[in-house]
Amino acid sequence: MKATAVAPANIAFIKYWGKKDAEQRLAYNDSISMNLSACLTTVTVDFSEKYRQDEVDLKLAESRVVEHLERIRRRAKKRLFARVASRTNFPIAAGIASSASFFAALSLAASQAIGLNLPEKTLSEIARLGSGSACRSIPDGFVKWQGTAARSLYKEDYWDLRDIVIIVSSKIKKDGSSSGMAGVLTSPLFPARLKNLPSRLARLEKALQQKNFPSFGEIIEAEALELHQVMMTQKPPFFYLQPKTWEIINRVFEWRHLGLPVYFTIDAGPNPHLIIEGKNSVRLQQQLKSLKDIEGIIDNQPAKGARLSEKHLF
Ligand code: PMV
Numbered sequence: 001m002k003a004t005a006v007a008p009a010n011i012a013f014i015k016y017w018g019k020k021d022a023e024q025r026l027a028y029n030d031s032i033s034m035n036l037s038a039c040l041t042t043v044t045v046d047f048s049e050k051y052r053q054d055e056v057d058l059k060l061a062e063s064r065v066v067e068h069l070e071r072i073r074r075r076a077k078k079r080l081f082a083r084v085a086s087r088t089n090f091p092i093a094a095g096i097a098s099s100a101s102f103f104a105a106l107s108l109a110a111s112q113a114i115g116l117n118l119p120e121k122t123l124s125e126i127a128r129l130g131s132g133s134a135c136r137s138i139p140d141g142f143v144k145w146q147g148t149a150a151r152s153l154y155k156e157d158y159w160d161l162r163d164i165v166i167i168v169s170s171k172i173k174k175d176g177s178s179s180g181m182a183g184v185l186t187s188p189l190f191p192a193r194l195k196n197l198p199s200r201l202a203r204l205e206k207a208l209q210q211k212n213f214p215s216f217g218e219i220i221e222a223e224a225l226e227l228h229q230v231m232m233t234q235k236p237p238f239f240y241l242q243p244k245t246w247e248i249i250n251r252v253f254e255w256r257h258l259g260l261p262v263y264f265t266i267d268a269g270p271n272p273h274l275i276i277e278g279k280n281s282v283r284l285q286q287q288l289k290s291l292k293d294i295e296g297i298i299d300n301q302p303a304k305g306a307r308l309s310e311k312h313l314f
Contacts, residue, residue: 001046001048001080001114002046002113003112003113003308004042004043004044004045004308004311004312005042005043005106005108005109005112005307005308005309006041006105006306006307006309007041007043007102007108007134007137007138007305007306008036008037008039008040008101008104008137008305008306009035009036009039009040009090009100009101010033010034010035010036010097010133010136010143011036011163011265011267011273011300012031012032012133012136012265012267013032013033013204013216013220013223014029014197014200014201014204014219014220014223015031015223015224016031016132016133016145017177017180017181017230017231017268018181018184018185018190022182024129025129025131025132026147026148027132027145028184028194029197030145030197031133032142032143032144032145032205033133033136033143034142034143034161034163034302035136035137035140035141035302035303035304035305036096036163036165036298036300037156037300037301037303038089038090038298038299038300038301039089039090039096039097039098039101039298039300040088040089040101041086041089041101041102041105042087042313043086043110044085044086044109044313045069045083045109045110045113046082046083046113046314047078047080047081047114048081048083049080051081051082053081054082054084055082055084056083056084057084057086058084058102061102064130064131065084065106068106068110068130069082069084069110071126071129072107072110072111072114072116072126075116075126076114076116078114078115080114082113083314084106084110085313085314086102086105086106086313088101090298091170092172096165096267096271096298097133097137097267099130099131099133099134099177100131100133100136102131102134103130103137104127104134104135104138104305105137105306106127106130107123107127107134107138108123109308120139120151122149123138123306124136124138124139124145124150124151125148125149127306128145132145133145135149136150137305137306138150138305138306139151139152140152140304140305141154141155141157141158141303141305142155142156142158142159142208142302143305152305153205156301156302157302158302159208159302160278160279160302161275161276161278161301162274162275162276162277162278162281162284162301163273163274163275164273164275164284164288164297164298164299164300165271165272165273165297165298165300166248166272166274166288166294166297167271167294167296168242168244168248168270168271168272168294169244169270169271169295170295170296180238183234183236183238184234186234187230187234187235188233189226189229189230189233190230193227200222200223203215203219204216204219204220204223214261216263216275217262217275218263220263220264221263221265224265224266228241228266231268238268240268240269240270241266244270244293245266245270245271245272248264248272248274249272251287252264252272252274255284255287260276260280260284260287261277262274262280263275263276278301
């Protein structure tokens with residue numbers, strides 16, 4: 001009863017920040033994201049009578065993993081413990097949605113290992129209970145989370161967008177997004193955000209449909225900046241951006257001024273995601289050579305969602 005799954009992290013263009021139902025991890029607003037081809041987590045799960053308790057190789061979130069296994073056991077009506085091993089190929093807990101790729105891969109691997117063959121919507125719902133944004137790492141390509149589950153708007157080959165993540169710090173962040181978003185209602189900016197989001201979502205979906213990159217880029221930048229203003233005006237405030245993050249944001253404005261169509265978005269972490277069309281990415285790579293004191297660059301294309309793999313980790 002062993003299965004392995006691989007799932008991508010995703011970058012949200014319209015972001016989820018705030019739960020209207022914390023236990024069910026239901027968001028105040030819909031969100032839209034793209035799966036990242038170079039930010040992957042692999043999870044192997046083995047359910048067997050030989051285990052006396054769940055054996056999880058992850059110290060950081062062991063109790064959340066056990067809770068998640070419990071959800072899957074209840075659904076399968078089986079009382080078996082599991083061994084879980086995982087491998088992530090990018091910095092974890094640094095605002096690149098490693099919990100999204102992890103819980104998406106765990107949901108698929110554990111449900112298969114225990115003998116459940118679940119439809120995509122159910123898998124997305126289960127992944128959401130592990131980590132909200134994980135529901136968006138189940139379907140392929142460009143994804144919308146609405147209500148209880150996420151679905152694919154367009155497959156990964158629809159639009160050759162790149163997400164070039166600039167790692168300014170791979171240190172594990174002090175404040176996880178769950179504790180960060182718990183105080184969202186204390187920001188005086190949040191009601192205005194919620195009121196305006198439906199029209200921003202509609203405009204982003206239209207820009208996606210028309211592959212209108214300048215419009216798409218303006219929307220995602222406004223969205224990221226607004227989200228960080230909400231975070232910074234919460235009580236207590238949350239600051240994820242570092243001086244280096246601002247430096248890169250200013251460089252993006254400069255590059256754009258010089259005629260390179262590149263935009264940014266940022267998650268709950270200091271690492272900017274530079275969004276550009278594939279046809280212009282070589283020009284951006286040239287510019288990136290001049291960046292000093294960064295830890296690395298991850299070059300992503302749109303990717304498939306969670307999938308099974310034959311390559312078990314143990
Ligand atoms: O998946 P969670 O519950 O840790 O939330 C993460 C939310 C953000 O990454 C900050 C934004 C998003 O929509 O991905």
